Amino acid sequence: MKILHLDTNHELLINQLNDLGFANHEDYTSSKVDIEAKIKDYDGVVLRSRFTIDKQFLDAAINLKFIGRVGAGLENIDGDYAEKKGITLIAAPEGNRNAVGEHALGMLLSLFNKLNKADLEVRQGKWLREDNRGIELDGRTVGIIGYGNMGKAFSKKLRGFDVEVLCYDIKERVGDDNAKQVSLSEFQEKVDVVSLHTPQTPLTLNMVDEVFISRFKKPFWFINTARGKSVVTKDLVSALKSGNVLGAGLDVLEYEKASFENLFKKNAALNSVAMPEAFQYLISSQNVILSPHVAGWTVESKERLAQTIVDKIKVKFC
Numbered sequence: 073m074k075i076l077h078l079d080t081n082h083e084l085l086i087n088q089l090n091d092l093g094f095a096n097h098e099d100y101t102s103s104k105v106d107i108e109a110k111i112k113d114y115d116g117v118v119l120r121s122r123f124t125i126d127k128q129f130l131d132a133a134i135n136l137k138f139i140g141r142v143g144a145g146l147e148n149i150d151g152d153y154a155e156k157k158g159i160t161l162i163a164a165p166e167g168n169r170n171a172v173g174e175h176a177l178g179m180l181l182s183l184f185n186k187l188n189k190a191d192l193e194v195r196q197g198k199w200l201r202e203d204n205r206g207i208e209l210d211g212r213t214v215g216i217i218g219y220g221n222m223g224k225a226f227s228k229k230l231r232g233f234d235v236e237v238l239c240y241d242i243k244e245r246v247g248d249d250n251a252k253q254v255s256l257s258e259f260q261e262k263v264d265v266v267s268l269h270t271p272q273t274p275l276t277l278n279m280v281d282e283v284f285i286s287r288f289k290k291p292f293w294f295i296n297t298a299r300g301k302s303v304v305t306k307d308l309v310s311a312l313k314s315g316n317v318l319g320a321g322l323d324v325l326e327y328e329k330a331s332f333e334n335l336f337k338k339n340a341a342l343n344s345v346a347m348p349e350a351f352q353y354l355i356s357s358q359n360v361i362l363s364p365h366v367a368g369w370t371v372e373s374k375e376r377l378a379q380t381i382v383d384k385i386k387v388k389f390c
Contacts, residue, residue, distance in 0.1 A: 074116070077119070081381075082375050114133070114136065121330070170372075183321055184293075186358075215264075219243075261289045282311075293319050293321075
């Protein structure tokens, strides 16, 4: 079987697939059109998020048996059409769930202790201890929306704290010893912290909007290490201004390109004077922490993601 690799990944991925007898070809620079012209020659494709695998691409891939995404989500692939064509979809949420859990916890603790604000002030020669008095996580209720690989990893990280952890998920009976599953109404009544861990689907697009936020009984802290397009940024900013949201840790933004690789490259809306007002607010806000979609992007997760893809290909095709 011939596999075409469209993005660079940990070297073990190709090395181990070679050892298993697969023929591995690499093309990290050709255009999507050029890839479509030769994809008929391949049995498998492995990529991160270089471009969208759409119906046109899949129609050209007449011999394709699997698509391996070295990451958690599959929203850059037309999964329904791929499955109709008998193509197996392989993702690796197990590979970076620990990294995401640690990143979410790090963002939350940084917000509670005003670490980004304090760090910047000290570097500017300001020693403002009272202005940077933090709050503690113990005694609070942490809510997790989406209790799959990522949500469960985050709840596991919270076991060392004296907190109540609630989860909400459209699937039934996903709660465990680390998080009690509750209805959305109970969730919105009790939580002090909301951490989003949902995939990008039609149900989650623009999910966190003005109406959604208004239904929470208490002001809350918000963490998003999932997908940016699940949040209506201008509504989040309005809630930050009003105090309905106390602070936000955002690893992802709705303005990201589909490849998740670069927010600013060839993005006139953000590089020009017409940068969205909501995004300007996030950049300048002292109770917002931003990171460039790296929650699952650790040294260790790079290796685990690659290993997970190899293991799943081996089980299915060897």
